[in-house]
Each structure stands twice: as structure tokens, then as C-alpha cells.
Amino acid sequence: MSAEPVLDVVGLHAAYGSTPVLRGIDMHLGKGEIVSLIGRNGVGKTTTMRCLIGLVRATAGHIRLRGQAITHLPPADRARLGIGYIPQGRQVFPRMTVEENLRVSQLAGGKSDPQMMERVFAYFPILKERRRQSAGTLSGGEQQQLAIGRAMVGNPLLLLLDEPSEGIQPSIVRMICEALKSIRDQLGVTILFVEQNLDTIMEISERCYVADKGTIVAEIGRQELHTSEAVRRHLLI
Numbered sequence: 001m002s003a004e005p006v007l008d009v010v011g012l013h014a015a016y017g018s019t020p021v022l023r024g025i026d027m028h029l030g031k032g033e034i035v036s037l038i039g040r041n042g043v044g045k046t047t048t049m050r051c052l053i054g055l056v057r058a059t060a061g062h063i064r065l066r067g068q069a070i071t072h073l074p075p076a077d078r079a080r081l082g083i084g085y086i087p088q089g090r091q092v093f094p095r096m097t098v099e100e101n102l103r104v105s106q107l108a109g110g111k112s113d114p115q116m117m118e119r120v121f122a123y124f125p126i127l128k129e130r131r132r133q134s135a136g137t138l139s140g141g142e143q144q145q146l147a148i149g150r151a152m153v154g155n156p157l158l159l160l161l162d163e164p165s166e167g168i169q170p171s172i173v174r175m176i177c178e179a180l181k182s183i184r185d186q187l188g189v190t191i192l193f194v195e196q197n198l199d200t201i202m203e204i205s206e207r208c209y210v211a212d213k214g215t216i217v218a219e220i221g222r223q224e225l226h227t228s229e230a231v232r233r234h235l236l237i
């Protein structure tokens with residue numbers, strides 16, 4: 001890979017109690033890449049994301065962000081170093097307004113960019129329209145845009161998204177995919193996303209890692225991604 005390295009994951013292991021879940025995850029992402037992590041239910045995709053942001057402890061292996069070891073840093077430090085995390089199910093604060101949700105992230109971020117709020121509104125105009133509305137009243141697609149917006153105010157260099165298309169209608173998913181591509185093109189942000197939706201995987205991934213039983217069992221390159229066969233086979237659709 002010629003691009004400057006952003007995320008290097010080597011031999012990552014993790015467990016819930018005494019049950020091993022990750023058994024050696026290896027992934028490498030260069031600056032500005034959009035890469036998906038796919039695999040059937042229960043293979044460890046969400047656990048991988050939680051381990052990358054520091055919500056699950058790595059029991060072995062290494063995580064490096066732009067060459068810096070972050071394997072044992074707490075989540076807030078990883079966020080400050082430039083990882084934005086959009087969890088599965090979005091998890092916005094339902095009783096706060098859209099604007100309050102964004103401000104809370106800005107306060108928590110430490111190194112926030114004052115213009116980022118306006119930039120978030122430029123990528124997701126519906127959030128500006130709804131900025132005084134409580135987040136719990138937004139549609140699933142709008143909440144997903146807010147969750148991405150919240151991660152963006154911290155000015156991340158790497159975005160981790162866990163099933164961004166889940167429960168969202170296809171036209172809104174396409175719009176969110178376009179926004180993610182612009183975020184990459186204009187800001188140089190690297191994107192790793194977990195996905196099960198074939199259309200979304202095909203629409204924006206440039207490369208794809210396949211997880212099974214806590215390890216990466218295959219990598220699907222740009223060429224192979226042109227046909228959905230390989231992806232379909234690994235998702236067993």
C-alpha cells in the first residue's frame with residue numbers, strides 16, 4: 001500500500017470474560033481509504049470496532065494510529081488522537097436537541113474545530129433544519145447523520161462506523177454514502193465501516209476485509225469488488 005499508514009491492527013485478540021471473541025485480527029488502512037469489514041452475525045465485527053476505540057480491552061496484539069501505539073489508551077485519548085466512532089444503533093442523546101448533541105461532542109473532543117459545526121451542516125443540511133428538534137424525534141436516517149456529525153466535530157482522521165445502513169431506507173443510505181465519500185475526498189478522512197448490506201458495501205468500499213470466528217479470513221480487492229459474487233459468498237446471501 002502506497003498511502004501513508006493510518007490504522008494498523010496486528011494480531012488483535014479480545015474476550016468477554018473467559019470467552020475469546022477476537023483471535024487475531026489483522027487490518028491495514030492507508031490515508032483516505034474507504035474499507036469495509038464484513039461477515040456474518042456474531043463473528044466479532046462490533047467487538048473489533050469496540051476494541052479499536054477502547055471500549056473492549058485487547059488481550060493481545062497491537063493497534064497503531066499513524067504509527068503511534070494506542071492499544072492500551074482509554075477511549076477519550078483515542079478520540080483526541082483522531083478516531084471518531086459511530087456505534088451500531090447510533091446512540092444519540094434522544095432528549096437533547098440536534099444542536100446540543102453536536103455541542104456535547106465538541107466539548108468532549110478537546111481539540112474541536114469551531115467551523116466544524118457549520119461543516120457538519122454543509123454535509124448534512126437536514127441537521128441544520130432540525131437543529132432545535134430533540135434527537136429522539138428524528139427518523140433513523142436523520143439520527144445516523146447526527147451520529148456521523150457528532151463524530152465529525154472532533155475533526156477525526158479516522159471514522160469507524162458500525163452498520164451505518166441498518167434500519168434506514170435505501171435513498172437515505174445512498175445520500176449518507178455520498179456524504180461519506182465527500183468527507184473522504186475533501187478532508188482526507190480514512191473510513192472503516194462494518195456492513196452487511198450488499199448495496200452499501202458495493203457502493204462505497206474500495207477494499208473489503210472478511211471476518212469469521214474472530215479472525216480476518218479474506219480480503220476482497222478493488223477488482224473483485226466490481227462483481228458482487230465474492231461479497232455475496234462471504235455474507236452467504
Ligand SMILES: Nc1ncnc2c1ncn2[C@@H]1O[C@H](COP(=O)(O)OP(=O)(O)O)[C@@H](O)[C@H]1O
Nearest residue numbers: 016017021039040041042043044045046047048
Ligand atoms: N457484551 C458481551 N458480552 C458477552 N458476549 C458478547 C458481548 N457482545 C458480544 N458478545 C458475543 O461475542 C461474539 C461477537 O459479537 P459481535 O462482535 O457483536 O459480532 P458481530 O458484530 O459480528 O455480529 C458473539 O458470539 C456475541 O454473542
Ligand SMILES: [Mg+2]
Nearest residue numbers: 045046047088
Ligand atoms: Mg455487530
